[in-house]
Amino acid sequence: METILNVLFSGVFHASTLFLVAAGLQVVFGVQKVFNLACGTFYALGAYFGITVVKLLVDHGFPKPLFIAPLIAAGLLLGLIVGPVIERGLMKFVYDRDETFQLLLTFGIVMMLEDVIKFIWGTSPQSMGGIDLMYGQLNVLGATVPVYNLIVILCSLIIAGLIGYLLLNTKFGRIIRATADNREMSEALGINMKVVYIKVFTLGTVLGTLGGALVIPAGAAVSEMGVELIVLAFAVVVIGGLGSMKGAFIGALVVGVLKSIAISTYPELEMLTVYIIVIAVLVIKPEGLFGGSRV
Amino acid sequence: MENALGITRLKNLGLPLVIIVGLLLLGLPLFAGQFLSYLMLTFFAYAITVIGFNLLFGYTGLLSFGHALFMTVGAYTAAFLTSSFSLPYMELILVVAVIVSTLLAALIGAICVRYIKIYFAMLTLAFGMLFYTFLLKFYYMTGGDEGMRVLRPFLLGIDFSETPKMQFLAGSYYFYAFVILAILTFVMWKIVSSPFGLCLKAIRDNPEKAEYLGVSVKKYRWYAFVISAAYAAVGGALLAPAVGQVDPGLTYWTQSGTLVFMSLLGGFEHFFGPMIGGIVYILLQDKVMSLTSYWRFIFGAILTFVVIAAPGGIAGVVSSLTKRRARGG
Amino acid sequence: MGKDNGNVILSATDVHKSYGDFRALDGVSFTINEGEFVSIIGPNGAGKTTLINVLTGLVRPNAGNVVFKGTDITGIGPEKLSKMGMARSFQLVNIFPNFSVLEFLMVAVVSRLGKGTRFFSSLLSDRQITEGAMEVAQLFGLDAKKDMLTKNLPQGEKKMLDVASAFALHPEVILLDEPTSGVSTSDKNKIMETLVSASKKIGIKSILQVEHDMDLVFSYSDRVIALHQGKILADGTPATIEQDEEVVCTVMGQKECFKIFSSLQSGER
Numbered sequence: 001m002e003t004i005l006n007v008l009f010s011g012v013f014h015a016s017t018l019f020l021v022a023a024g025l026q027v028v029f030g031v032q033k034v035f036n037l038a039c040g041t042f043y044a045l046g047a048y049f050g051i052t053v054v055k056l057l058v059d060h061g062f063p064k065p066l067f068i069a070p071l072i073a074a075g076l077l078l079g080l081i082v083g084p085v086i087e088r089g090l091m092k093f094v095y096d097r098d099e100t101f102q103l104l105l106t107f108g109i110v111m112m113l114e115d116v117i118k119f120i121w122g123t124s125p126q127s128m129g130g131i132d133l134m135y136g137q138l139n140v141l142g143a144t145v146p147v148y149n150l151i152v153i154l155c156s157l158i159i160a161g162l163i164g165y166l167l168l169n170t171k172f173g174r175i176i177r178a179t180a181d182n183r184e185m186s187e188a189l190g191i192n193m194k195v196v197y198i199k200v201f202t203l204g205t206v207l208g209t210l211g212g213a214l215v216i217p218a219g220a221a222v223s224e225m226g227v228e229l230i231v232l233a234f235a236v237v238v239i240g241g242l243g244s245m246k247g248a249f250i251g252a253l254v255v256g257v258l259k260s261i262a263i264s265t266y267p268e269l270e271m272l273t274v275y276i277i278v279i280a281v282l283v284i285k286p287e288g289l290f291g292g293s294r295v
Numbered sequence: 296m297e298n299a300l301g302i303t304r305l306k307n308l309g310l311p312l313v314i315i316v317g318l319l320l321l322g323l324p325l326f327a328g329q330f331l332s333y334l335m336l337t338f339f340a341y342a343i344t345v346i347g348f349n350l351l352f353g354y355t356g357l358l359s360f361g362h363a364l365f366m367t368v369g370a371y372t373a374a375f376l377t378s379s380f381s382l383p384y385m386e387l388i389l390v391v392a393v394i395v396s397t398l399l400a401a402l403i404g405a406i407c408v409r410y411i412k413i414y415f416a417m418l419t420l421a422f423g424m425l426f427y428t429f430l431l432k433f434y435y436m437t438g439g440d441e442g443m444r445v446l447r448p449f450l451l452g453i454d455f456s457e458t459p460k461m462q463f464l465a466g467s468y469y470f471y472a473f474v475i476l477a478i479l480t481f482v483m484w485k486i487v488s489s490p491f492g493l494c495l496k497a498i499r500d501n502p503e504k505a506e507y508l509g510v511s512v513k514k515y516r517w518y519a520f521v522i523s524a525a526y527a528a529v530g531g532a533l534l535a536p537a538v539g540q541v542d543p544g545l546t547y548w549t550q551s552g553t554l555v556f557m558s559l560l561g562g563f564e565h566f567f568g569p570m571i572g573g574i575v576y577i578l579l580q581d582k583v584m585s586l587t588s589y590w591r592f593i594f595g596a597i598l599t600f601v602v603i604a605a606p607g608g609i610a611g612v613v614s615s616l617t618k619r620r621a622r623g624g
Numbered sequence: 625m626g627k628d629n630g631n632v633i634l635s636a637t638d639v640h641k642s643y644g645d646f647r648a649l650d651g652v653s654f655t656i657n658e659g660e661f662v663s664i665i666g667p668n669g670a671g672k673t674t675l676i677n678v679l680t681g682l683v684r685p686n687a688g689n690v691v692f693k694g695t696d697i698t699g700i701g702p703e704k705l706s707k708m709g710m711a712r713s714f715q716l717v718n719i720f721p722n723f724s725v726l727e728f729l730m731v732a733v734v735s736r737l738g739k740g741t742r743f744f745s746s747l748l749s750d751r752q753i754t755e756g757a758m759e760v761a762q763l764f765g766l767d768a769k770k771d772m773l774t775k776n777l778p779q780g781e782k783k784m785l786d787v788a789s790a791f792a793l794h795p796e797v798i799l800l801d802e803p804t805s806g807v808s809t810s811d812k813n814k815i816m817e818t819l820v821s822a823s824k825k826i827g828i829k830s831i832l833q834v835e836h837d838m839d840l841v842f843s844y845s846d847r848v849i850a851l852h853q854g855k856i857l858a859d860g861t862p863a864t865i866e867q868d869e870e871v872v873c874t875v876m877g878q879k880e881c882f883k884i885f886s887s888l889q890s891g892e893r
Binding site: 482488489492496500503504505506507508509518 | 706711712746789
Binding site for chain 2: 035090093094097099100101103104105107108109110111112113114115116118119227231234235238242271272275276278279282283286
């Protein structure tokens, strides 16, 4: 019983950060119809940057136990800077093009950012040296869970709630949903697409960088993490349904927990299972669990 | 888009050019260094792959982000036959590679061609990564992430194991690969100039209208998928002995991205575009890698530039320049 | 056409099609004979395009069926349909923008000749294909522009090309969805003449068209079917329809109605 719960909690923890990146993917895809391959690299950037910021502050006397605050701030800040730069500097040139070109542009961005990471942080893995254990561990329903993990899960839930609120109850959220549904109509109704796109892309970027920042205390930043994560995020988005937030949530849970189960039982089957499910979903119900019809 | 006129124009103007380039390539080892010849050898392998890939991408309009899968099938075929089964006959390797990839592509393609655009790209990416995990996890067969060695194959039954490595690669193997490239290029040219080729272009330009004119869109996409997979397998099978080693990374999604990059760079709307892209990519990569370890950044920038400013690739730029000159501008 | 030989080539039986609560087709039945030129008329929203979509197997009706040459073609889809000998053209132009006029027509010819899977034969050396395409181009007056890219053609010629490609399939029955829409009145007759003479040369047996221009309808049709709110209002010769007050007033609008029937009243007929 204890191990099952441990596995579940571990799965939910990974699902939380996966959800953030997937949500970033979804919102950009839903509104701009672009599948942003660079989302995984934003995640990596957030992770590396988070490490740097926290290390810097702690070295200058910042109280270690409060590390989560600058960590979140770092994630947010990085996304807020990188998002608009990439959107205005590169993405905006291809909105009128075929979706395959947009996809290829994001691939080019991945290549560039991967080397930026290598340039700034080098190729050896970086970590925060187990700082996540600072908060100790809790005994929840018989399983031992690091408190940090619970905090991250909580953060993700809060962010999920905020996104939900944003989408359903705010003017901007309505604009997002309207544009995702019918871009021409929204434009005809006077919505400034340029501004919407900048905001949406930045939101997507921030979710990515934040996800990376939050996950990093529990692990290590390695150079492949960006290209590896995008494949997982892609699985989440396919299972949940392209463009659906609810889908990102459920899909992340499915993938996160599956991965966790596989790691503890049959490590050989870990990613294999995920891909088989992705293919199965794409074949049986291409719109995913919650996606709109769009094949 | 190459129209009918384009095909005839190429025959008249382009053919002499193609022959000249072909002869240059053929004679390259005589005047270039061994390393350059080796690079060109890898180019031959990629050229075959990318010319097949473009049948699917440029002519049929389907972007596969998992095509490295079939290249890897070819490469691992070479590895298995030379190392595990001690059957190092290049002709056998090529035939087995084509058979295996064709069967695999028939299956995968049947699933994938029901979808288009982003879903097709994603499905193919998923299959490519599925194959990656396969190769990793079945390590007792495939050597896992350490990969497998590829031993020197017999060419036309001749044993070259006594020849020094570079001499073999820049010599006999080079000509062998060149001949295969020449044959396969000719075959692809025939395919593209055939009624089938016209139908593929129609499917790319307006699949709905094509269907109304009685073209079996899904079936023809499937044919294009299978043919392009076979080409990729040949490319991979030729590449493996040159590199001497195969590993699962060959089918990682970023490798498929490279194939797309090459096609786009050279110009996917022209027959020789992807090959031009391939040679530029390989030579440039070698040059840039010797200057900096951040070659990916530069290539990413090039890709971004091409996508934004020159989506027709190098061939596209050249053709619009010559058109402007012809108009007297 | 007027060479109606009495053989039924296409029939619709009790066709119903609803989109949600909206009944697009509400029990439509009729037959088309070999040699007939039939026009379908009706106000916008009467269900004409839905009817064409059902007749061409693009849309599956909720009830009823469509039989072509003795085979049930309900919902078989455009590809199979064209292979069976029925083609259609579109109200909104549906083209291959990057193809030349000749290539466009060659696609249809390749399909007709079943040469789509010829992987290795040369397209341009195949005289059957190139001449087949040229023949249709000439019938439609597009041969001078055979190498021009479709997207560079004027709108009217794009439409003609779209229609010509359907003809190039040498279908037995062709359905034309508003073939003269968007064309200036002075050109309309010319287009109809082109269509009728091309049909004769190619050997098309029956033509079914949706058309709004009543003069054209009455000049060329052997039979007129009037559709209104998903139901057939009238089905007869142009002469019969012209005198049907209900049809004239519903379908052709108040102006025509007043023009024809007020003149009746004043005893001028």
